[in-house]
Amino acid sequence: MEICSEVFPDNLTTDIEHSIRKMSAYIRANHRENLERDKIGYGDVSDARILYTAYYEESILVTSNVRDFMLYPLLFPQGEERLYDLKENAFVQIPSDGYQSIHKDMAFRTMLYEFYHLEDARET
Secondary structure, X not given: OEOOOOOOHHHOOHHHHXXXXXXXXXXXXXXXXXXXXXXXXXXXXXXXXXXXXXXXXXXOEEEOOHHHOOOHHHHOOOOOXXXXXXXXXXXXXXXXXXXXXXXXXXXXXXXXXXXXXXXXXXXX
């Protein structure tokens, strides 16, 4: 994995940005208990750009504001260490049952599929 300290807004289309923000809002509204977090944020445009840059670069996202980036580990296979919390000095771990519940949610799966499709279309 790479260390990326720059945000590349040119990599992010408005459709991908909207997709990220929509998934984040959905997770916040419907799956807070599955993440075992009291506070989950709804990331703004700059957070979507940061998240997508980390995703695009296949990087670990390191932040002290993990509440706005709880979607990030859900974009990868379960158990991958992708979101690092500077306050806790540890990787964020999504409980296995919670991860499974979120990925079984058909609405989330549809949004995730749309995100991957937008990502693939951007690459071509």
